[in-house]
Each structure stands twice: as C-alpha cells, then as structure tokens.
Amino acid sequence: MYQKSQTTKKLLLIGGGHSHAIVLRSHINNPLPNINLSLISENLETPYSGMLPGHIAGFYTHDECHINLQHLTNLAGAKFYINRVINLDLNNNRVFCENLPPIDFDILSIDIGSIPASLTVTGAEEYAIAAKPVKRLLAEWEKLCNEIQDYQSSVRIGIVGGGAGGVELALAMQAKLTNERELEIHLYNRDRNLMSSYDYSIQKLMKKVLLRRNIKLHLGETVSKLEKKSKQGNIDKINLTCESGLSLECDRIFWVTQASAPQWLTTTGLTTDKKGFILINNKLQSVSHPHIFASGDIATMVNHPHPKAGVFAVRQGKPLFNNLRRYIFGETLKSYIPQRDYLSLIGTGDGKAVANRGNFTLPPSRLLWFWKDWIDRKFMQQFK
Structure with missing residues (x-):
C-alpha cells in the first residue's frame, strides 16, 4: 500500500504526446496524491498517430x-498552459515559455515528440510541408484538397522520406485524390530500400504495393534543393532537385524524413544522444537529472534503443504514470523493457492494411484493416 506524501509537489508535463495523454487519463482514474499537476502544450489537442493516415485518406474525422x-x-484538475517551451533552468527547476513568466516545478516530464530532420536542405524550410507539427500538415492538406478543383492540369505531389510515415502518407494521399484529378505522386528516399528499419519482407511488399498504385519511386536519391519555379494562377510550382541532377516540378512537397530533436534541448544541460534526444534509463528517467522523466519520440532509452514510433509512446504511458507515483512516494521505480519485436499494422489507404512483426509479414487485406481500425478506435475511446 502507498503512504500519503506529506508535502505538495509540482508535477509539470511538457508536451501533449501519447504518453502524457495516458498520464492525464490515469490521474483522473487514480489521482496522484498531493500534486499540483500542470501541462504545457502548444495545442489544445493532440493527434493520434495511428489514425492520421486514415484521416488523410478520408476514413476518420478530425475529432x-x-x-x-x-x-x-x-x-x-490540472492547469493548462497553451504555450511553446523555449528553455529549461535545471539549477532552479524552472521552465521558460515564449509568452509566459517562468513556471516552477519539482518533478518534470517531457513528451514533445520530434520534428523531421534535414529541413536544412536549401529551400526546404520555405517550400516543404513538414509532417510535424501535424496541425500545419493537416491545414496544408485541407487547403490542397480545396484547391484541386481550380487546377488546370494534373496534380503532382512530391514526398521526401521513404520510412513508414512517408509510405503511409503517399498511399493515403493517393487514395483520397485519385478520383479528383489526374494525379502523380513521387516518393523520394536516400536509401535504396524503403522502410529501412523494418524487415526486408515488408520492404519488398510495400514497394510492390506502391508501384501497383502507380506511385513513382525515386530510391537512392538525396534531395538537395527546393526552389519556386513558376506560378499557375495563385498556385506556386516548386522545383525539387536531387544530388544526382534529377529534377521535378511539383505542386506540393511533403517532408517526412527521419526524426530529430528541437534545438532548444541542447542548451538545457540534459544529457542527450548524438541527435539531441534525451537519454533515459529503464525507469524513463533522465540519466543526468533523476527528477526529470521523458518518453515518446523525444527520448532515447540507453539500454533499449528502438525506432521512433507511436507504439512505444503509447506503451510507455502506463509505466511512466506508475513511476511518477513511485517517485512521489520515494519508492523504488520499476523498469520498463520495450518489446524487441512489435506488431505493425500499416494502412494502405484503400480500406486494407498489411501486418508485420519481425520477419513475418501479411499482405494487404480488409480483415487487417478492420483489426487496425478496432485497435485504434478502442485506444481513442478512453479519452472521450
């Protein structure tokens, strides 16, 4: 049995990611004792990554x-600060936001996700639409869907990044727009293989699915420059150039490259890996500051590194809540060991999905989509 903590502590959550959403829901059901709980997030809502491709394809509403x-x-019963964090003062346990006075804390947890890497490519920050923040991605996608009826010619979309996110995005966009207007989707990936963190069986299968859906693949191509080429009515045409000299004019370019960490984290004093992600131990604590926890894409487990995928953020939510509770009571924290092999259900945008776990892969089927849909809706139902 837990003993009640004698002093009130300030627990501050930075970021509204999957893990923190689960912490908040767990606190509702089983309140943490003697805690002033607060959340800082730039947005009033947080997208569930498992359903985003389905939303883009038209299967799910925004809500x-x-x-x-x-x-x-x-x-x-928590305070909600709608703002952007820009730095931490770990000597005095304060968080600095863009438009607020410093916020004090006793215990801090960070779940702010990641941002796409390589926006340093010439013209990318100005002309590419990054996959994150999702709010801007969805706004640009809705704008494109509305503009399509004014296009005088075919629509050409470029997607940079051939990981699972880029592949799902290409299939979802193709499924949504294929009947609207003559459509070309071009997928660029610097590696020769798609989805390089996955087994070869699903790499081979997804390549076949993409080609069957007439998505143009440019594998082994590194994008080096984006620039405005021409204007058709109110629509800018963007020229995409690769290191090989390959060049293509596109109506929209979406950037879905590997994950990277926000720059401000490097100035905080937290120990990070080479890419700037917070290094955490098996208890989901910072290896340098034990009163600071981290989860989701922004964290790297020292002993159990794994891909930056939403499935891990979801699974870390309950262990994070339990260890926050134990930390408050001064009890021994419990280790969280992520699964080495995990099930991936990847939608193909046409009411089907593929399944993969390790070297076991199943081809697209409606039954797999129904299964994925049931899992995703069940997850979301706990927050309604």
Whole structure:
C-alpha cells in the first residue's frame, strides 16, 4: 500500500504526446496524491498517430483522431498552459515559455515528440510541408484538397522520406485524390530500400504495393534543393532537385524524413544522444537529472534503443504514470523493457492494411484493416 506524501509537489508535463495523454487519463482514474499537476502544450489537442493516415485518406474525422487536451486537463484538475517551451533552468527547476513568466516545478516530464530532420536542405524550410507539427500538415492538406478543383492540369505531389510515415502518407494521399484529378505522386528516399528499419519482407511488399498504385519511386536519391519555379494562377510550382541532377516540378512537397530533436534541448544541460534526444534509463528517467522523466519520440532509452514510433509512446504511458507515483512516494521505480519485436499494422489507404512483426509479414487485406481500425478506435475511446 502507498503512504500519503506529506508535502505538495509540482508535477509539470511538457508536451501533449501519447504518453502524457495516458498520464492525464490515469490521474483522473487514480489521482496522484498531493500534486499540483500542470501541462504545457502548444495545442489544445493532440493527434493520434495511428489514425492520421486514415484521416488523410478520408476514413476518420478530425475529432475522431485527435485527443482533446483541454478536456483531459479539466477532468484531471490540472492547469493548462497553451504555450511553446523555449528553455529549461535545471539549477532552479524552472521552465521558460515564449509568452509566459517562468513556471516552477519539482518533478518534470517531457513528451514533445520530434520534428523531421534535414529541413536544412536549401529551400526546404520555405517550400516543404513538414509532417510535424501535424496541425500545419493537416491545414496544408485541407487547403490542397480545396484547391484541386481550380487546377488546370494534373496534380503532382512530391514526398521526401521513404520510412513508414512517408509510405503511409503517399498511399493515403493517393487514395483520397485519385478520383479528383489526374494525379502523380513521387516518393523520394536516400536509401535504396524503403522502410529501412523494418524487415526486408515488408520492404519488398510495400514497394510492390506502391508501384501497383502507380506511385513513382525515386530510391537512392538525396534531395538537395527546393526552389519556386513558376506560378499557375495563385498556385506556386516548386522545383525539387536531387544530388544526382534529377529534377521535378511539383505542386506540393511533403517532408517526412527521419526524426530529430528541437534545438532548444541542447542548451538545457540534459544529457542527450548524438541527435539531441534525451537519454533515459529503464525507469524513463533522465540519466543526468533523476527528477526529470521523458518518453515518446523525444527520448532515447540507453539500454533499449528502438525506432521512433507511436507504439512505444503509447506503451510507455502506463509505466511512466506508475513511476511518477513511485517517485512521489520515494519508492523504488520499476523498469520498463520495450518489446524487441512489435506488431505493425500499416494502412494502405484503400480500406486494407498489411501486418508485420519481425520477419513475418501479411499482405494487404480488409480483415487487417478492420483489426487496425478496432485497435485504434478502442485506444481513442478512453479519452472521450
């Protein structure tokens, strides 16, 4: 049995990612004792990554694939600061935001996700639409869907990044727009293989699926420059150039490259890996500051590194909540060991999905999509 903590502590959550959404929901059901709980997030809602491709393909509404953080924090009796964090003062336990006075904390947890890497490519920051923040991605996608009826010619979309995110995005966009207007989707990847962190069996299968859907693949191509080429009405045409000299004019370019960490983390004093992600131990604690926890894409487990995927952020939510509770009571924290092989259900945008776990892969089927849909809706139902 837990003993009640004698002093009130300030627990501050930075970021409204999957893990923190689960912490808030767990606090509603089983309140942490003597805690002033607060959340800082740039947005009122957080997207659930498992349903985003389905939303882009038209299977889910906006509300069905977003968690309402305002609603969660209200139910949890927590303060909600809608703002952007720009730095930490770990000597005095303070968080600095863009438009707020410093916020004090006793215990801090960080779950801010990641941002796409390589926006340093010439013209990318100005002309590419990054996969994150998702709010801007969805706004640009809706704008494109509305503009298509004014296009005088075929629509050409470039997607940079051939990981699972880029592949799913290409299939979802193709499924949504294929009947609207003559459409070309070009997928660029610097590696010769798609989805390089996955087994070869699913790499081979997804390549076949993409080609069957007439998505143009440019493998082994590194994008080196984006620039505005011409204008058709109110629509800018963007020229994409690769190191090989390959060049293509596109109506929109979406950037879905490997994950990277926000720059401000490098100035905080937290120990990070070479890419700037917070290094954490098996208890989900910072290896340099034990009163600071981290989870999701922004964290790298020292002993159990794994891909930056939403499935891990979801699974870290409950262990994070339990260890926050134990830390408050001064009890021994429990280790979280992520699965080495995990099930991936990847939608193909046409009411089907493929399944992969390790070297076991199943081809697209409607049954797998129904299974994925059931899992995703069940996850979201706990926040309604």
